[in-house]
Amino acid sequence: MPNQDEYQEILKKSWDKNWMTNRGDLVKKLETKIKSKFHIPYMIATTNGTLPIQIALKTLRLTGEIITTPFSYVATTSSIVWEGLTPVFVDIEVDTFTIDPKKIEKKITEKTSAILATHVFGNPCDVEAIEQLAKKYNLKVIYDAAHSFGVTYKDKSMFNYGDLSTCSFHATKIFHTAEGGAIFTKNEDLFNKLYYHHNFGHNGPEHFHGIGVNAKMSELQAAMGLTVWPYLETIFSRRKLLFELYQDLLATRMVFQSIREHTTYNYSYIPVVFESEEQLIKVQKVLNEHHIFPRRYFYPSLNKLPYLEYQQMPISETISERILCLPLYYDLNETQIGMICDLINKNLD
Numbered sequence: 001m002p003n004q005d006e007y008q009e010i011l012k013k014s015w016d017k018n019w020m021t022n023r024g025d026l027v028k029k030l031e032t033k034i035k036s037k038f039h040i041p042y043m044i045a046t047t048n049g050t051l052p053i054q055i056a057l058k059t060l061r062l063t064g065e066i067i068t069t070p071f072s073y074v075a076t077t078s079s080i081v082w083e084g085l086t087p088v089f090v091d092i093e094v095d096t097f098t099i100d101p102k103k104i105e106k107k108i109t110e111k112t113s114a115i116l117a118t119h120v121f122g123n124p125c126d127v128e129a130i131e132q133l134a135k136k137y138n139l140k141v142i143y144d145a146a147h148s149f150g151v152t153y154k155d156k157s158m159f160n161y162g163d164l165s166t167c168s169f170h171a172t173k174i175f176h177t178a179e180g181g182a183i184f185t186k187n188e189d190l191f192n193k194l195y196y197h198h199n200f201g202h203n204g205p206e207h208f209h210g211i212g213v214n215a216k217m218s219e220l221q222a223a224m225g226l227t228v229w230p231y232l233e234t235i236f237s238r239r240k241l242l243f244e245l246y247q248d249l250l251a252t253r254m255v256f257q258s259i260r261e262h263t264t265y266n267y268s269y270i271p272v273v274f275e276s277e278e279q280l281i282k283v284q285k286v287l288n289e290h291h292i293f294p295r296r297y298f299y300p301s302l303n304k305l306p307y308l309e310y311q312q313m314p315i316s317e318t319i320s321e322r323i324l325c326l327p328l329y330y331d332l333n334e335t336q337i338g339m340i341c342d343l344i345n346k347n348l349d
């Protein structure tokens with residue numbers, strides 16, 4: 001939580017102007033800051049991180065089948081289904097937890113129109129292999145970069161990869177606007193289309209360019225983001241310290257996610273993989289008894305969603321069953337992490 005007085009101070013500007021939404025000064029200011037920090041030419045701030053995925057699928061006029069990952073938050077898959085498209089899952093790499101590009105090719109059919117992949121816990125997908133496949137088969141690439149705020153791969157923000165990328169600024173994410181999100185692209189023509197779609201298709205107050213939806217970010221949300229903004233570097237470095245402390249203190253039996261080479265990571269999550277689901281459930285119960293609430297994230301594997309025909313995904317399923325994201329936030333202290341790791345290490349058998 002940022003400082004409430006600082007929030008009020010920023011919000012006062014929208015009060016003074018009687019301007020609550022419809023691309024006010026605060027939204028524009030936040031967009032300018034984000035675009036310049038990540039060197040990305042086009043961005044639209046949105047009201048959450050799910051609508052931009054839906055708008056992306058719509059704007060690219062995708063049809064038929066979308067190759068996607070079973071190891072993500074439900075919004076990745078549900079957006080595909082919501083847009084009337086068919087998710088075709090491809091299993092993940094066992095160490096990075098991102099979609100395995102070696103398994104993509106044999107899932108491509110004449111109905112495939114795009115790849116929608118998630119940079120899992122901020123860890124970049126194999127963007128080069130995915131781009132090669134997309135070129136070869138003339139597919140669009142969308143990245144769900146909900147966790148990638150502040151992550152770079154080969155010195156470029158993750159928001160620069162693919163035809164477009166989306167992000168979430170939900171309260172649980174590393175940078176937040178309570179609810180919020182964004183869509184990023186390098187293509188001006190695509191940006192214009194995305195822009196119409198996010199604002200009812202309005203082309204001026206009385207004209208419509210085409211169909212649209214309402215995904216606008218409000219001034220209240222932007223004010224929250226602007227309040228958090230000055231603390232970003234402090235937040236990143238604090239989390240790095242806490243993340244590394246967890247890694248030092250946890251038993252060598254615990255498996256961590258392998259962060260891809262050439263990545264600057266944002267330390268947004270500390271996922272650990274247990275030897276078995278029974279072991280995870282036992283540890284989770286002990287932690288809960290001590291008022292510590294880790295989250296089974298991502299669980300269940302999305303290929304098991306009740307509204308989909310089951311496609312077997314052995315790696316995603318076994319990781320989902322055994323992965324737990326431990327508490328990680330700015331105000332967490334070293335003593336608390338020591339206690340959490342103690343409880344975990346003592347209850348592995």
Ligand SMILES: *Cc1c(COP(=O)(O)O)cnc(C)c1O
Nearest residue numbers: 048049050073075146168169170
């Ligand atoms: C949080 C999240 C979303 C959805 O974002 P909201 O802002 O909550 O709508 C989408 N994909 C992933 C991977 C997420 O973690």
